[in-house]
Structure formats: structure tokens, C-alpha cells
Amino acid sequence: MSLLEIIGGIFILVGSVFLFLGGLGIFRMPDVYNRLQAGTKATTLGAMSVILGVGISQAATDWTWILKTLVIVIFIAYSNPISSHALARAMYKRKKFPLVKSKAENMDAYREIIETEKEEVKS
Amino acid sequence: MENLSFSSKMSRFLVLWFFLMVLWVLFTASFAAQELLAGLGVSALIAVLSVNVFTCCSLKILYPKSLFYIFVFIIVFTIELVKSNLDVARRVLTPSLPINPGIVKFKTKLKSNFSRMVLANAITLTPGTLSIDLIDDTFYVHWIDVQTTDPEQVHKEIAEKFEKILLKIF
Numbered sequence: 661m662s663l664l665e666i667i668g669g670i671f672i673l674v675g676s677v678f679l680f681l682g683g684l685g686i687f688r689m690p691d692v693y694n695r696l697q698a699g700t701k702a703t704t705l706g707a708m709s710v711i712l713g714v715g716i717s718q719a720a721t722d723w724t725w726i727l728k729t730l731v732i733v734i735f736i737a738y739s740n741p742i743s744s745h746a747l748a749r750a751m752y753k754r755k756k757f758p759l760v761k762s763k764a765e766n767m768d769a770y771r772e773i774i775e776t777e778k779e780e781v782k783s
Numbered sequence: 784m785e786n787l788s789f790s791s792k793m794s795r796f797l798v799l800w801f802f803l804m805v806l807w808v809l810f811t812a813s814f815a816a817q818e819l820l821a822g823l824g825v826s827a828l829i830a831v832l833s834v835n836v837f838t839c840c841s842l843k844i845l846y847p848k849s850l851f852y853i854f855v856f857i858i859v860f861t862i863e864l865v866k867s868n869l870d871v872a873r874r875v876l877t878p879s880l881p882i883n884p885g886i887v888k889f890k891t892k893l894k895s896n897f898s899r900m901v902l903a904n905a906i907t908l909t910p911g912t913l914s915i916d917l918i919d920d921t922f923y924v925h926w927i928d929v930q931t932t933d934p935e936q937v938h939k940e941i942a943e944k945f946e947k948i949l950l951k952i953f
């Protein structure tokens with residue numbers, strides 16, 4: 661085994677640990693928004709790390725793998741947050757309101773937008 | 784689509800052409816003259832066809848100062864991404880599940896659509912926050928551990944370190 665393969669293996673190991681933690685987060689969190697929080701962060705870094713690890717370990721035979729995996733990593737960093745944002749927004753528009761634990765005021769600032777939108781449709 | 788003057792359209796076209804060419808070189812990973820010529824032709828064609836849709840940035844983004852701040856942004860962003868993953872790991876592995884969720888709002892100072900989108904993406908990947916919607920210049924952010932609901936404080940807490948850099952790039 662060459663040094664590059666060992667470094668790539670470490671990247672893949674770290675990535676898979678984070679992917680596992682993301683899965684655990686989706687299982688343990690109470691509502692959809694908190695699940696998205698855990699899911700998005702862990703899958704972004706996890707997938708990026710696994711893909712970079714593959715690129716680095718293959719670079720021992722063909723160095724162009726690093727460039728190609730870098731393009732994929734940039735694409736993931738760019739598209740993953742957008743998809744989770746779209747999911748969260750769609751959930752709110754379907755009136756699945758987030759869980760709020762504390763009794764402090766104005767913990768759900770987005771609700772007023774949804775309420776006014778509903779009234780506009782009615783009138 | 785926006786109505787732009789010829790010169791600003793031209794500068795957007797050149798930036799798009801440059802980025803498509805960089806993408807071509809990353810994919811083909813060769814510097815043979817034939818490959819580069821084909822890439823120049825193909826990316827110029829795509830840039831001409833899509834310049835009205837992908838109006839991300841003008842030539843200002845290729846100045847050395849902007850490139851330097853893009854580099855700084857990538858470093859800060861990577862550190863925040865790792866920090867947010869450790870944060871998620873800590874919350875998930877604690878048996879009592881320490882969360883205090885809620886939705887907060889704040890106003891951004893950024894002007895262009897593209898920079899706002901970059902800020903929204905960065906917020907989603909920083910510790911404990913998830914951007915839900917952007918109406919005019921107000922961000923609505925789901926925060927897993929709400930410390931304050933005052934928009935100014937929220938802005939300082941969540942967005943300021945990215946916004947400072949983004950204001951210098953765009």
C-alpha cells in the first residue's frame with residue numbers, strides 16, 4: 661500500500677463515521693426540521709470526504725482522479741443545502757409547524773408570513 | 784432575466800466562459816492543444832447560449848482581491864462545516880438530546896441574488912442553522928439552539944462572519 665492509499669482510506673473512514681452519525685441524527689431528532697439539520701450537515705461532509713478519499717487513493721495510479729472528484733465535491737457543497745432548504749420550505753408551506761420547546765416570545769418568526777399568505781388567498 | 788447594458792453582458796459572458804473552461808480542464812485533465820481548442824469552442828458556445836440565465840457575476844470576481852477573499856471564504860467555510868458536524872455529533876450522542884429549536888429572522892446587507900444564495904447555503908452548513916426562506920432581504924432561519932430572537936443579535940451571531948467576506952467579493 662502506498663501512502664496516498666492510506667490517506668485516502670482515512671478520509672473514507674472519517675466520512676463514513678459522519679454519515680453514520682447523520683443517520684443516527686435522523687433517527688433520534690424529534691421533528692422534520694431538526695432531522696434536516698442533522699441530515700444535511702452530516703451527509704454533506706460525509707459524502708465530500710468519502711468522494712475525496714476515493715480520489716486520493718486512486719491518485720496513486722492516475723492523478724487526474726483528484727481533479728474529477730474535486731468537481732463532484734464542489735457540486736455536492738453547492739446542491740445539498742439547496743435541496744434541504746427546498747424540503748424545509750415545502751414542509752412549512754404544508755403547515756407542519758416546527759416543534760418549539762421554550763415559552764419565549766416570537767420563537768417562530770416565519771408563521772406570520774404563512775398566516776398573511778393564507779388571508780390573501782381567502783380575500 | 785435582467786436588462787443589462789452590452790458591456791456588463793460582455794463581462795458576464797467572459798466570466799462564464801472562464802469558469803466553463805476551468806471546468807473543462809478539470810474534467811479532461813490534459814493540456815494538449817487539441818483538447819484546449821475544443822474546450823474553448825464548446826465553452827464559448829455554451830456561454831453564448833446561457834449568458835441570459837447564469838448572470839452570476841461580472842469580471843470584478845477575477846480581480847486578485849476578490850480571488851483572495853474567495854480563498855478566505857473557502858477556508859472559513861470548511862472550518863465551519865467541520866465544526867457543524869462535530870456539533871451535530873455532540874447533540875446526537877448526548878442521551879438527553881440538548882436542543883431548543885425555533886425560527887428566527889434577520890435582515891441581510893447583500894444586494895445581488897447570487898451572493899444571497901451563497902449566504903443561504905453557508906448558513907445551512909454552519910453549526911445548528913438551516914435557512915428556510917428568503918423574502919426580499921429577510922432571512923428566515925431554523926435554529927436548533929435559539930439563544931436570542933432579536934434580529935440584530937441573530938445577524939451578529941449567524942451571518943456576520945460570512946457576510947463580511949461576501950461583501951468584499953461581490
